[in-house]
Amino acid sequence: MAHADAAAGARGDGDAVMTATSAVSTLDQVMQRWEPVIGLEVHGQLLTQSKMFCGCSADYIGSPPNSNTCPVCLGLPGMLPVMNRVAIEYTVRSALALNCEIPEHSKFDRKNYFYPDLPKGYQISQWDMPLSLNGHLTFTVDGEEVRCGITRVHLEEDTGTLQHAGDILQQARSSVVDLNRAGVPLMEIVGEPDLRTPAQAREYLVRLRQILVYIGVNDGNLEQGSFRCDANISLRKYGDTGLGVKVEVKNMNSFRAVQRALEFEIVRQGRLLDQGQTIAQETRGWVEAKGATISQRSKEYAHDYRYFPEPDLPPLHLSAEFVDRVRAALPELPQQLAERLQREHGLSAYDAANLTAEREDARAFEALVAAGVPAKVAANWLMGEVARLARETRIPLQGSGLGLEGLASLIKLVEAGTINGSTAKELLEELYLAGGDPAAAVRERGLGQVSDQAELERLVDAVIAENPAAVADFQGGKEQALQRLVGGVMKATRGRADAKVVTGLLRERLAS
Amino acid sequence: MxxxxxxxxxxxxxxxxxxxxxxxxxxxxxxxxxxxxxxxxxxxxxxxxxxxxxxxxxxxxxxxxxxxxxxxxxxxxxxxxxxxxxxxxxxxxxxxxxxxxxxxxxxxxxxxxxxxxxxxxxxxxxxxxxxxxxxxxxxxxxxxxxxxxxxxxxxxxxxxxxxxxxxxxxxxxxxxxxxxxxxxxxxxxxxxxxxxxxxxxxxxxxxxxxxxxxxxxxxxxxxxxxxxxxxxxxxxxxxxxxxxxxxxxxxxxxxxxxxxxPREYMAEGLEPGVRSAVEAALAQLEKLGATLVEVSLPSTEAALSTYYIIAPAECSANLARMDGVRFGLHVDRKSLTDTYLETRGQGFGPEVKRRIMLGTYALSSGYYDAYYRQAQKVRTLIAEEFDRAFESVDALVSPxxxxxxxxxxxxxxxxxxxxxxxxxxxxxxxxxxxxxxxxxxxxxxxxxxxxxxxxxxxxxxxxxxxxxxxxxxxxxxxxxxxxxxxxxxx
Missing domain, CATH: 3.90.1300.10 (Amidase signature (AS) domain)
Structure with a gap:
C-alpha cells in the first residue's frame, strides 16, 4: 500500500525529471538496485517545569500567543540565560538509556542565524562538546536485529513558532510570531546512518519514542511536535561503503509520514540515479497532502552557523557521582521490562512486547497480577477488551471510571465463577466510563451465574423435553446439535449460566 | 558641591x-x-x-x-x-x-x-x-x-x-x-x-x-x-x-x-609627559615603602589582535537580536531579508558595523580555527603570563x-x-x-x-x-x- 503511495507521489513531483517513455520503477525495484542509507535526527522537548534558560513554563501549548514569555526568552537586551539543571539531568538520563558515554566536560555554544522565531539571533545549542556521545539502540524488524548507532544526544533551546499566509516565509504576505515555545528545553538525538529501510527507520523511531516516554523525559507527541524527526537519506550501490549525496527531509509529523516520505525519496532518488542524473544536496519538506517531498533549500544557501562557545554560560562539569546517580535512578526500560514479564510471568514475546508498548499497560498488567489475576488472563483482558475500550473512548484504563481496581475485581468475579465471560464484557462496557463496583452491580441486578445445581438440572431437563428433534439429532451423532440445547439453557438463564457446566450436564443427561 | x-x-x-x-x-x-x-x-x-x-x-x-x-x-x-x-x-x-x-x-x-x-x-x-x-x-x-x-x-x-x-x-x-x-x-x-x-x-x-x-x-x-x-x-x-x-x-x-x-607597558609609544608622570608616581610608591620590580608580559603585543577577534566575534552574536522584529528601530520592507538589512543598515553606526563584520568573518566556517580558536589560545597565554607575574609581585602598576x-x-x-x-x-x-x-x-x-x-x-x-x-x-x-x-x- 505504502509502495503504491510513494510511486503515485513521485509522479506528482515537479522536481523529478521524467519522460513519458521512462519506466516507472516501484519501491521494490529501486531497492533491488540501490541501497538506502538513512540516518535520523530526533528533537524531543523535555518535560521540565520551566524553560531551558528562564523561569517561564515549558508547557506552552494552549497559552495565548506570546503570553508564556519573559525578557530572557524574548531575547531583550541585557538579559542572560540561566541553565535549567533538570534539563541537563533529563538529557543525561536519555543518553544513558541510549547507551551513550557522558564526557566529564561539556559546554553550550551559540548557533547563529537570523529568523523571526529565534529572538536572540542565535540558538543556544551544543557544538563540539555535547553532553553525550557514542550510544546505540537495538531493535528487531522482521525478525532481524538492527543496531543503530547514536552519534550524540545534546541539549538546546527550542525556537518560537511562525504562522504566515503562504507555504514559506519568503512568499508570505504577512507573518505572526509566537514566542511561547521559544526557550523550551529541546534534546537532539543524532542517529548514525545505520538504517537501511523505511521500516527500520520507523521502528527506530517507535522504540526511541517509547524509551523517552518510559523514562519520563518526553511526552512522545508527534502531532504537536514535542517529538520531531528529520531524516537524512542517500542511495548507493549494494556493496559500496561510501555515502551518496544526502537529502534532508523535514516536516514529517507521524511515524507513517516518516516511512512514506522515505519511501517516496528512495523512489525519487533511484529514478534520477537510474537516468544517470546526480542528486542535489538539499533540504526537502514532506507534504502530506501531496504524498511527496518538495525542495525547500539547496546547499548553495546552506547556513554557516558560526558556532562559538556561549560566553554567558560557564562550561559544564558532570561529575562521575552525578552520572552514577542518574544511572542508578534510571527506570526499567521497555526491552528489559518485556524480558522480565516473559521470565517472571511466562508471557509470550508477542504478549510481552504488546503489554510494554505503553508503560501504563505494563503497570496495569503487573497490578492485576499482584491482585491475584493469573498472568495470561490479565494479558488477555488488557490486550483485548480493555485496549479496545481505551482506543474507542480515548481514555486509558487508569483514567477511566472503572480504573485498575474495578477491572481487577471484575476479572476476579469471572475467575471465581460468580459471573461468566459475556456478563463480564457487558459490565466492563457499562462501567468503563461510568465507574462503579462490579461486585455490587452483580449483586444488585442478580447478574450472578446460576450455579445452583438443582436449578440448572431442572432447566436442562426442561430444554431436553422441549427440543426432541435436537435431542434425536445429537443422539444420532450430530455433535453440533448439542449447541442448540446449550443455547436453550443459556437463553432460559438470560446468559447467566456457565456454558461449560451446562454442556457437561446435558452430556450427562443425554448419555444416561 | x-x-x-x-x-x-x-x-x-x-x-x-x-x-x-x-x-x-x-x-x-x-x-x-x-x-x-x-x-x-x-x-x-x-x-x-x-x-x-x-x-x-x-x-x-x-x-x-x-x-x-x-x-x-x-x-x-x-x-x-x-x-x-x-x-x-x-x-x-x-x-x-x-x-x-x-x-x-x-x-x-x-x-x-x-x-x-x-x-x-x-x-x-x-x-x-x-x-x-x-x-x-x-x-x-x-x-x-x-x-x-x-x-x-x-x-x-x-x-x-x-x-x-x-x-x-x-x-x-x-x-x-x-x-x-x-x-x-x-x-x-x-x-x-x-x-x-x-x-x-x-x-x-x-x-x-x-x-x-x-x-x-x-x-x-x-x-x-x-x-x-x-x-x-x-x-x-x-x-x-x-x-x-x-x-x-x-x-x-x-x-x-x-x-x-610590566616592561612592555613602558615601551616606546608613551608620550613623554605620560612617561614622566608615571615614573614620578612609581617613585612615589617606592617612597611609600613598596618595592618596584620589573616584570615581563611578552604576549602584550598580541593582545590587541586577540581582543579584536574575540570582542567582535561575541558582539556579532550579541547584537543579532537587534533585528527590528520585537523592539527598537523597525524599517519595514517587502521582504524579511530587506527588513533585516535596512533596519540594521540604518540603525547601526559605522564602528558597530565594522566590528560585526570583523566578528562574523572571524567565526566563519574555514576561518574559525585561524582566528577565533587561535585568539582563545593567545588569550589563555596572556592570562597565564599575568598569573606568573603575580607569583612574584602583589600588583602591577603602569600607565x-x-x-x-x-x-x-x-x-x-x-x-x-x-x-x-x-x-x-x-x-x-x-x-x-x-x-x-x-x-x-x-x-x-x-x-x-x-x-x-x-x-x-x-x-x-x-x-x-x-x-x-x-x-x-x-x-x-x-x-x-x-x-x-x-x-x-x-
Whole structure:
C-alpha cells in the first residue's frame, strides 16, 4: 500500500525529471538496485517545569500567543540565560538509556542565524562538546536485529513558532510570531546512518519514542511536535561503503509520514540515479497532502552557523557521582521490562512486547497480577477488551471510571465463577466510563451465574423435553446439535449460566 | 558641591545640612550647566524623585540602615537597563527602547538608597575609545572641550570630572572605564570579571564586559563597588566567591608590597609627559615603602589582535537580536531579508558595523580555527603570563593610556584608535581587576596611573591606588572653568 503511495507521489513531483517513455520503477525495484542509507535526527522537548534558560513554563501549548514569555526568552537586551539543571539531568538520563558515554566536560555554544522565531539571533545549542556521545539502540524488524548507532544526544533551546499566509516565509504576505515555545528545553538525538529501510527507520523511531516516554523525559507527541524527526537519506550501490549525496527531509509529523516520505525519496532518488542524473544536496519538506517531498533549500544557501562557545554560560562539569546517580535512578526500560514479564510471568514475546508498548499497560498488567489475576488472563483482558475500550473512548484504563481496581475485581468475579465471560464484557462496557463496583452491580441486578445445581438440572431437563428433534439429532451423532440445547439453557438463564457446566450436564443427561 | 566626595556628601546628609532631593536638584543643575559637553542623553526625572524620597525616608526613619550611598546622586551609562527608563546604548537602533527590568548592579545601588539623576552618553554599544561613535553626538572633555573624554564611557567620566555628580557608572570591555578616567582625571575602577553581575547590561562582549564606577576618590570607588559586588543567580558568569570587605584593607598602605612594572607597558609609544608622570608616581610608591620590580608580559603585543577577534566575534552574536522584529528601530520592507538589512543598515553606526563584520568573518566556517580558536589560545597565554607575574609581585602598576586626551577627529583611522587601549585590553582578556587614578598632568591634561591585581583581589587594587592617591594631590585637581557656561553653575 505504502509502495503504491510513494510511486503515485513521485509522479506528482515537479522536481523529478521524467519522460513519458521512462519506466516507472516501484519501491521494490529501486531497492533491488540501490541501497538506502538513512540516518535520523530526533528533537524531543523535555518535560521540565520551566524553560531551558528562564523561569517561564515549558508547557506552552494552549497559552495565548506570546503570553508564556519573559525578557530572557524574548531575547531583550541585557538579559542572560540561566541553565535549567533538570534539563541537563533529563538529557543525561536519555543518553544513558541510549547507551551513550557522558564526557566529564561539556559546554553550550551559540548557533547563529537570523529568523523571526529565534529572538536572540542565535540558538543556544551544543557544538563540539555535547553532553553525550557514542550510544546505540537495538531493535528487531522482521525478525532481524538492527543496531543503530547514536552519534550524540545534546541539549538546546527550542525556537518560537511562525504562522504566515503562504507555504514559506519568503512568499508570505504577512507573518505572526509566537514566542511561547521559544526557550523550551529541546534534546537532539543524532542517529548514525545505520538504517537501511523505511521500516527500520520507523521502528527506530517507535522504540526511541517509547524509551523517552518510559523514562519520563518526553511526552512522545508527534502531532504537536514535542517529538520531531528529520531524516537524512542517500542511495548507493549494494556493496559500496561510501555515502551518496544526502537529502534532508523535514516536516514529517507521524511515524507513517516518516516511512512514506522515505519511501517516496528512495523512489525519487533511484529514478534520477537510474537516468544517470546526480542528486542535489538539499533540504526537502514532506507534504502530506501531496504524498511527496518538495525542495525547500539547496546547499548553495546552506547556513554557516558560526558556532562559538556561549560566553554567558560557564562550561559544564558532570561529575562521575552525578552520572552514577542518574544511572542508578534510571527506570526499567521497555526491552528489559518485556524480558522480565516473559521470565517472571511466562508471557509470550508477542504478549510481552504488546503489554510494554505503553508503560501504563505494563503497570496495569503487573497490578492485576499482584491482585491475584493469573498472568495470561490479565494479558488477555488488557490486550483485548480493555485496549479496545481505551482506543474507542480515548481514555486509558487508569483514567477511566472503572480504573485498575474495578477491572481487577471484575476479572476476579469471572475467575471465581460468580459471573461468566459475556456478563463480564457487558459490565466492563457499562462501567468503563461510568465507574462503579462490579461486585455490587452483580449483586444488585442478580447478574450472578446460576450455579445452583438443582436449578440448572431442572432447566436442562426442561430444554431436553422441549427440543426432541435436537435431542434425536445429537443422539444420532450430530455433535453440533448439542449447541442448540446449550443455547436453550443459556437463553432460559438470560446468559447467566456457565456454558461449560451446562454442556457437561446435558452430556450427562443425554448419555444416561 | 563640585569637589565633594560621596563620603563628604554623605556626612552632610546625615548632619541634615542637605536632603537627597536637594542634592539631586543640584546635580541636575550642574549637569545642565555642562550641556555643551553633551555628556547626558536624558534625565531620569520620575525615578530621581521617587528614589530621593525613598532615601530621605531611610535617613529620617532608620538612619542606622543608611549606607554610604544613601541619598547620593549619580549618573549611569546608557547601556545599563533600568525599568521604565529609556536605554539606547548610544544607538539609533535602540532609540526609544524602555526595558521592563532593572539590572542587578543598578538595583543594588537603588537598594542602597543612591539616587540616579541622568543617563550618560557613550560610544554606540560601548564600542569606541573617544565617545565619538555615539549616535547622539560626541562628548567634550571637561579639561578641554575640543578634546575627547575617552571612551566608551565618556559621558560618565565627564560628569564626574566636571564635578556634576560624585560618582557614575561605566562599563569596561577593553578599557572603557579606565581610559576615560585617565583622560578626564578621575578614578575609574574595573572590577574582576564576574564580580559584578552583568544582568541588565546591554552586552558588547560578554566574556569581557564589566560594570564599574567613576569617582573622585578611591574610597568612593570602594563604596560603590561594595554596594554592587557579589554573586547574582541571574548571571551565571558572576563569581560565587564571597566579597571580601574592602574598607578595612584600604588604609593598610603599600609598605612591604612588591609592585611589578610590566616592561612592555613602558615601551616606546608613551608620550613623554605620560612617561614622566608615571615614573614620578612609581617613585612615589617606592617612597611609600613598596618595592618596584620589573616584570615581563611578552604576549602584550598580541593582545590587541586577540581582543579584536574575540570582542567582535561575541558582539556579532550579541547584537543579532537587534533585528527590528520585537523592539527598537523597525524599517519595514517587502521582504524579511530587506527588513533585516535596512533596519540594521540604518540603525547601526559605522564602528558597530565594522566590528560585526570583523566578528562574523572571524567565526566563519574555514576561518574559525585561524582566528577565533587561535585568539582563545593567545588569550589563555596572556592570562597565564599575568598569573606568573603575580607569583612574584602583589600588583602591577603602569600607565593607563600611552597618551592624554586627543582632539576630537584626530584619530579617524580605526587602528590608531584601537591602539589607545593597548595597556588596558590585556586586563580584560585576563579578567583581572584594574583601576585608573590621576597621577599628574601633561601639557595641562590628566595622566592616569593603572593598578592591576590578581583575579578577585579587587581590594588589593583599591588599597594600592588609595595609598598613592592619599599621598598626592592629583585627585583634588579640577578641570579649568569652562569658557562659556550655560545655565546656572552650582
Amino acid at each position: 563640585s569637589r565633594e566626595t560621596v563620603a563628604e556628601l554623605g556626612a552632610r546628609l546625615r548632619r541634615g545640612d542637605a536632603t537627597p532631593t536637594e542634592l539631586a536638584a543640584q546635580a541636575r543643575t550642574a549637569l545642565e550647566s555642562i550641556a555643551d559637553l553633551h555628556p547626558v542623553l536624558r534625565y531620569t526625572d520620575a525615578l530621581t524623585e521617587r528614589q530621593a524620597g525613598r532615601a530621605a525616608r531611610i535617613l529620617a526613619e532608620s538612619p542606622e540602615e543608611a549606607g554610604p550611598l544613601c541619598g547620593i546622586p549619580f549618573a549611569y551609562k546608557d547601556v545599563l537597563c533600568v525599568e521604565g527608563v529609556e536605554t539606547s546604548a548610544g544607538s539609533k537602533i535602540l532609540e526609544g527602547f524602555i526595558p521592563p527590568y532593572t539590572g542587578t548592579a543598578l538595583q543594588r545601588l537603588l537598594d542602597a538608597g543612591a539616587v540616579p539623576v541622568a543617563v550618560t552618553n557613550c560610544d554606540e554599544f560601548a564600542m569606541g575609545s573617544s565617545n565619538e561613535n555615539s549616535a547622539f553626538g560626541p562628548v567634550g572633555n571637561p579639561w578641554d572641550p575640543s578634546r575627547v573624554p575617552g571612551g566608551s564611557s565618556g559621558g560618565s567620566a565627564a560628569v564626574v570630572s566636571a564635578g556634576a555628580v560624585p560618582f557614575s557608572l561605566g562599563t569596561d570591555t577593553g578599557g572603557s572605564i579606565r581610559q576615560p578616567a585617565s583622560f578626564c582625571g578621575v578614578a575609574g575602577f574595573k572590577p574582576t570579571y564576574g564580580r559584578i553581575s552583568r544582568y541588565g547590561l546591554i552586552a558588547f562582549a560578554s566574556s569581557l564586559d564589566q560594570i564599574g564606577p567613576f569617582t573622585r576618590s578611591v574610597e568612593d570607588a570602594a563604596h560603590v563597588f561594595t554596594a554592587m559586588a557579589g554573586h547574582d543567580p541571574r548571571d551565571s558568569t558572576s563569581s560565587p566567591a564571597p566579597v571580601e570587605p574592602v574598607a578595612e584593607q584600604l588604609a593598610r598602605g603599600v609598605q612591604g608590597m612588591r609592585l611589578g612594572i 593607563t593610556s600611552p597618551i592624554v586626551a586627543f582632539p576630537k577627529g584626530d584619530k579617524s583611522d580605526p587602528l590608531s584608535m584601537y591602539l589607545c587601549d593597548i595597556l588596558t585590553l590585556p586586563v580584560n582578556l585576563a579578567g583581572l581587576p584594574g583601576i585608573s587614578i590621576p597621577c599628574g598632568l601633561s601639557e595641562g591634561l590628566p595622566v592616569g596611573l593603572q593598578v592591576i591585581g590578581p583575579r578577585l583581589q579587587d581590594a588589593r587594587v583599591l588599597r594600592v591606588a588609595h595609598a598613592y592617591e592619599q599621598s598626592t594631590p592629583w585627585h583634588t585637581q579640577m578641570p579649568p572653568p569652562a569658557p562659556a557656561v550655560t545655565g546656572t553653575p552650582s
